[in-house]
Amino acid sequence: MKFEEIKSKAESYRADMTKFLRELVKIPGESAEEKGHALRIKEEMEKVGFDKVEIDPQGNVMGYMGTGSKIIAFDGHIDTVGIGEIRNWEFDPYEGYETDEEIGGRGTSDQLGGVVSAVYGAKIMKDLGLIKPDHTILVVGSVQEEDCDGLCWQYIIKEDKIRPEFVVSTEPTDGGIYRGQRGRMEIRVEVKGVSCHGSAPERGDNAIYKMADILQDVRSLNENDASEGNEIKGLVKMLDKKYNPEWEEANFLGKGTVTASQIFYTSPSRCAVADFCAVSLDRRMTAGETWEYCLEEIRQLPSVKKYGSDVTVLMYDYDRPSYTGLVYPIECYFPTWVLPKDHKVTLSLEEAYKSLYGEKRIGSKTTVESRVNRPLVDKWTFSTNGVSIMGRNGIPVIGFGPGAEAQAHAPNEKIWKDDLVVCAAVYAALPGIYASK
Incomplete structure (x- = not known):
């Protein structure tokens, strides 16, 4: 492997990568509005010599290099979140x-x-x-990840019929190699009540009061420890082998969490008892937790059982059209995934990185100090398209990408040019090392 030559080539493209990224930033592209990004990426792929470039019916842009039957894929989502409160920005977020x-x-x-x-x-x-000769490199610019992570790859795998040997997620890893993440799901809890005039609330059945009881139990589920004396044992219990056969990977990923994220109600007026209340729960899942397990956990909370058939616990669905107009419905369940530390893909990416840049995380002059003492192999806090690629479909995923997780969704978002160069070099070295193992 020509490691010094790879590094030199990557460095020679620093200006090209900078120009390309700055042009992408100038094109707004929130979820389901990524057409401008897709077309600009397709243009760049064609310019640099990809053998085939196409945009699939969902709107994912896919560039192929090589013609072999074995596919190694690199995924990056091309949608962004919005800008939020513009007064929190110190510069124009689209001018950059x-x-x-x-x-x-x-x-x-x-x-x-x-x-x-x-x-x-x-x-x-x-x-x-x-x-x-027997490999094809596939670079995917995927859509709608911010709205529904993994939806794009569920379509690519099931409808485009593309199943790579493994996928590199290019989500930001702050100079590290990431081999997993907690999963998540979006749960809705609904409570029925009976309205009446607010001057005599005893005549009705207040759905908001019922929900208040349920939310206290949800809070206990998140915050309690796993002591035998607790009626509601906290989610931390899944880090204990007594409760979870996958406790070792759960400790690597961290415990699950649950929190109320939205609340809704109906009432005839402000002078009436509420006859309905619902909440959205953001549930983060560690290894060993499934969507069935998480729904049942909420159903078994004391307050939920107390109110019986007046309570419904369900999972949200997602069915927003992509920018092409295609609708591909899916449950809002994003499974936990973790690639073993001794997996061929993990070891291959470690070897590619270490052969080029050594044993520790590196960075630019303003980032290296915060990175160098962190483990080289780690995990994401947030969720990625790996939830579908590996979580739903069992295709190995490994993460290595430019930028920092802490920059995601934040005002004044930025990236470092050194990261672009380092990642391009590591990506270039990886397939050959993997093929040699």
Whole structure:
């Protein structure tokens, strides 16, 4: 493997990657509105020499380098969140800015920068003849991740009939290699009541009061420990082998959490007892927790059992059309996934990184101090398309991407040019190392 040559090539594309990313930032592209991003990425892929570039019916842009039957894929979502309160920004989020070290703008870390590095990583592979004859490199710019992570890859796998040997997620990893994440699901709890005039509330059945009891139990589920004396044992119990056969990976990923994120109600007026109340629960799941388990856990809370058939616990669905108009409904369940530390893909990415850059995380002059003492192999706090690729479909996923997780969804979002270069180099080296194992 020509490691120094790979590093040199990646460095030579620093200006090209910077220009490409800055042009992407100038194109707004929130979920289901990514057409401008897709077309610009397709243009860049064609310019740098991809063998085939296409946009599928859902709107995912896919560039192929090589013609072998074995596919190694690099995924980066091309949608961004909105800008939020503009007064929190110190610069125009769509104009962005550039210094010798940084590129600022909405979507730089989360995660257009990853797409940029993947496109140029594939170009380096082609430049240096690093693609094996039996392999194809697939770079995917995927849609709607911010709205419904994994939906895009569920479509790619099930409808486009593409099943890679493994996928590199280019979500930001702050200089590290990430081999897993907690899962999540969106739960809705509904409570029925009976309305009456507010001057005599005893004549009705207040759905908001019932929900208040349920929310206290939900809070206990999140905050309690696992002591035998607790009627509601906290989610921390899943870190104990007494309760969870997958306790070791659960300790690696961290405990699950649950919190109320939205509340809704109906009432005839402000002078009446509420006859309905519902809440949304954001549930983060560690290893060993499934959607069935999590729904049943809520159904078994004392207050939920107390109110019996007046309470309904269910999972949300997602059916928003993509920018092409395609609707691909899916449950709002995003499974936990974790790639074993001794898996061939994990070891291959570690070898690629260490052969190029050594044993520790690196970064630019303003990021290296915060990175260098963190474990090289770690996990995400947030969720990625890995929930579908590996969580639903069992295809190995490994994470390595430019930027920082803490920049995601934040005002004044930025990325570091050094990260773009490092990731492009590591991507270029990875397939050959994997093929040699």
